[in-house]
Amino acid sequence: MTTNELAGLSSRKIASADYPYNGSVVLVTGAGTGIGRSIARGFLEQGALVAVVGRSEAALREAIDGFACERVLGHPADLADPGAPATVVDEVIARFGRLDVVAASAGASEPSRIGALKDGVWERLRRVNLDSMIELADxxxxHLRVTHGNFLAITSIAGLRGDWGMFAYNATKAAVNVLVQSLALDLGSDGVRVNAVAPGFTASRLTQERLEDKAFRERLLDRTPLRRVAHPDDIARAVLFLCSxxxxxxxxAIVPVDGGISASSGTPRH
Known part of the structure; x- marks a missing residue:
């Protein structure tokens, strides 16, 4: 998928279905790029009031471009900073007065190998992918108890299986998957639903360089039954449904949105 193809897909309305999100207040983290951006714009297209959080103010402005200023709130923040998630939630409540959906998409990925773990890699990945998720949920x-709302985490199929050279990332995503299941048990009687979407490899500005490697792309497609790479909008559509x-x-539920990759036992194609 080329950069132009990505831009063309993003110019279309994200979901073909219509969901009753008019007036709902949605908080999307990691909203500056990729999956988080598509999720934010998907909710905005469905009539929601949306707060977007990310580290780049310029990227957040692009994410909410074209929507009325009274319907959006941009909050530049690094959610790995202690106290940042609580500050963001407080600002959303101060601005909109309620909170109906949290779509937690912020995350980080780095290679890792036992016996050669670079300084700080585990701490960074745990802090971004797991600790900040717990603080955001807390x-x-x-507020979600009041609205009988939804907390949805973007995890990864990497949290369902192992990968070569990525043990630290996989461990944090697996932890988030079980966190989601545990919170669902604790909060069900309060009317709060907790789910996760687990994407496979998804095209974005951050992954475009790898996808331009023809050998890597062919290996990836050979593992993907649907024979195409995911677009962020594919993930956003699943989020819109699960929070509806x-x-x-x-x-x-941990819902893989991976073109069928996780259906395989790993046996090579005949």
């Missing part, structure tokens, strides 16, 4: 769930009334009896 800050937002009291149509998914009202789904909680504690």
């Amino acid at each position: 800050a937002s769930i009291p 009334r149509d998914a009202g009896y789904i909680t504690g």
